[in-house]
Amino acid sequence: MCASNRCEMDAIDLAIGFTEVRSEEIEIEPLFLERxxxxxxxxxxxxxxxxxxxxxxxxxxxxxxxxxxxxxxxxxxxxxxxxxxxxxxxxxxxxxxx
Structure with missing residues (x-):
C-alpha cells in the first residue's frame, strides 16, 4: 500500500515524497522547491x-x-x-x- 493511501487511512501520520498527491483527505505542505x-x-x-x-x-x-x-x-x-x-x-x- 502506498504512503498516500496509508495516510488517508490514518495508518501513518507523516510521509515524505516527490510526487504530487491529490487527495482531499491529505494535507500537503511542500518542504522545498527543486529545479x-x-x-x-x-x-x-x-x-x-x-x-x-x-x-x-x-x-x-x-x-x-x-x-x-x-x-x-x-x-x-x-x-x-x-x-x-x-x-x-x-x-x-x-x-x-x-
Missing amino acids: LTLMTSASHTLASRTDALGLDELQALPLALLTRGFVSSAFTDSYFRTHAIEQNARPRARSNNR
Whole structure:
C-alpha cells in the first residue's frame, strides 16, 4: 500500500515524497522547491549562456539522463511529453547508487 493511501487511512501520520498527491483527505505542505537544471562542462558552448534554452534547442541537444525509475527521470519524461519533444538521450546513464 502506498504512503498516500496509508495516510488517508490514518495508518501513518507523516510521509515524505516527490510526487504530487491529490487527495482531499491529505494535507500537503511542500518542504522545498527543486529545479532541474541543464549541466555542461566548462568548455561547452552553452556553459556561459545565461538565458533559457528554447524547446527546439533542447530537443536538438544530445542528453545524458538517468535510467527510468529515478524520480528525476519521471520529471524529465513528463516535461518532454508535455511539450512534444523527442528525447535525444541514448544511452541513459545509471547512478552509482543503484
